[in-house]
Amino acid sequence: MREPLSRERVLSAAVALADKEGIGALTMRRLAADLGVEAMSLYYHLPGKDGLLDGLVETVLAEITVAIDETGATSRARRRTAAGRTGTASRTAIADRNRRAGASSGDWRDQLRGWFLAARAVMLRHPWAPALIGTRRRVPDALYAYYERILGALIEAGFSHRIAHRALHSFGSMPLGFVQELFSPTPAGTTETEPSEEEIAAMAEVMPHLAAMVAAEMHDAADPMLGWCDSQVEFEFTLDLLLDGLERFRNT
Amino acid sequence: MREPLSRERVLSAAVALADKEGIGALTMRRLAADLGVEAMSLYYHLPGKDGLLDGLVETVLAEITVAIDETGATSRARRRTAAGRTGTASRTAIADRNRRAGASSGDWRDQLRGWFLAARAVMLRHPWAPALIGTRRRVPDALYAYYERILGALIEAGFSHRIAHRALHSFGSMPLGFVQELFSPTPAGTTETEPSEEEIAAMAEVMPHLAAMVAAEMHDAADPMLGWCDSQVEFEFTLDLLLDGLERFRNT
DNA sequence: ACCTGAACACCGTTCAAGT
DNA sequence: ACCTGAACACCGTTCAAGT
Numbered sequence A, B: 001m002r003e004p005l006s007r008e009r010v011l012s013a014a015v016a017l018a019d020k021e022g023i024g025a026l027t028m029r030r031l032a033a034d035l036g037v038e039a040m041s042l043y044y045h046l047p048g049k050d051g052l053l054d055g056l057v058e059t060v061l062a063e064i065t066v067a068i069d070e071t072g073a074t075s076r077a078r079r080r081t082a083a084g085r086t087g088t089a090s091r092t093a094i095a096d097r098n099r100r101a102g103a104s105s106g107d108w109r110d111q112l113r114g115w116f117l118a119a120r121a122v123m124l125r126h127p128w129a130p131a132l133i134g135t136r137r138r139v140p141d142a143l144y145a146y147y148e149r150i151l152g153a154l155i156e157a158g159f160s161h162r163i164a165h166r167a168l169h170s171f172g173s174m175p176l177g178f179v180q181e182l183f184s185p186t187p188a189g190t191t192e193t194e195p196s197e198e199e200i201a202a203m204a205e206v207m208p209h210l211a212a213m214v215a216a217e218m219h220d221a222a223d224p225m226l227g228w229c230d231s232q233v234e235f236e237f238t239l240d241l242l243l244d245g246l247e248r249f250r251n252t
Numbered sequence C, D: 001a002c003c004t005g006a007a008c009a010c011c012g013t014t015c016a017a018g019t
Helices: A007-021 A028-034 A039-045 A049-073 A075-082 A093-101 A107-125 A129-135 A141-157 A161-171 A197-206 A208-220 A231-247 B007-021 B028-034 B039-045 B049-073 B075-082 B093-101 B107-125 B129-135 B141-157 B161-171 B197-206 B208-220 B231-247
Strands: none
Touching: A007 A028, A007 A039, A007 A049, A028 A039, A028 A049, A049 A107, A049 A129, A049 A141, A107 A129, A107 A141, A107 A231, A129 B129, A141 A161, A141 B208, A161 A231, A161 B208, A161 B231, A197 A208, A208 B141, A208 B161, A231 B161, A231 B231, B007 B028, B007 B039, B007 B049, B028 B039, B028 B049, B049 B107, B049 B129, B049 B141, B107 B129, B107 B141, B107 B231, B141 B161, B161 B231, B197 B208
């Protein structure tokens, strides 16, 4: 009746489980149960829990590679509409100006931008992935291949190997589509909704600047559709800050 | 004979254990053994393992606060020597030029730079801290206080609340003195020493740009004292990229 | 007030055994 | 070739009991 297990089936069940209930729910016993099998059966297809986690990272990297290849296929169309997009890129003045001045000098930036944002879309589907990737020790081969690709784009754009090397470090985890989120200005314990007047008042006593920032940002908000901390905007702002900063190091 | 336990003694024993054997060795039973006590005794002083980890983060943040206060006390002396320092800052051309053009317009940058580098020194003493901080869910109060401080410096320097907010996001984990290290160009399995000629040749076939970068960086190396991947240089390069990029958004 | 022993539920994993 | 049952070592944690 039921076909035999395989590494692929185990991995995709693991991804599904992590997506649905978080990586904390991913135990050998639970995963086996989801597959209608005993925990020990998994060891026939995988070297153990650690190998399972390596496989998860591998799977996510493969998804990113697919996503990036797709941006490549449609890069011309994307680039043409980038400057006119509403809401996100258009709000980072720095990038806008560069695109206006533009010609084809912005090519390398648009390409990397497209890749990193495509990776981000993958990460949004797998919220457990950043923490997992961040704690893995072994660097998967697929990651080297990806960095090789980024490096190729940088070298071709006219960067020296030294600056390209530093750029890779500066990008941090952005090529994989995420940044470390240490800080959310909404203190833990409060709701997801906007802070109340009283909460801001209480906060103002001890942390006046943070309180003022919260107040100002709520008041300034041009587009009410976007929440208090719209990570997409922040991600793109940081990305453009880095890309535009690096542009100055390019050789012609 | 032996004085009773306390939350402080437990925490400092935990820090010592993590420093010496890594966070993986930090179990309730092991920590208790180090303190000459049974595992269950710890629960009298701490709410549990999770509370212990919260306490560790708290301890590290306190160390950072102390380190930052010290930079404040000697900030004038530091700033005067920053441009002439050998090896690190002087190699990031961008920062050098700004300091030369300088006057006091670089003040906010030097201040934040000093803070973040002081935090980095703390992290180097506690290599387990970045991974721990990155996975904690609750944002400790001390972190809010720290961000309040950074925000104050930014506002005083003339940034709008909106840009200051984005700057906080852009800094990522740099205020805590670390960046996510996903990528070390030395493939896992190779030694810490420089890659051999054959290794580079083999690498060149499949990843030409990475291989060329390794070769170029080794050849170019102006200062043979520094290794292939000197994180200090990379940290400061990225930091200056962000600080100098933000400078353009400052009001007067 | 401070610490302990025994026990529980839950891990990942080994190993010999089934079909 | 593929899966299983029983067992082991190790977690964090509860709870009643000691002093």
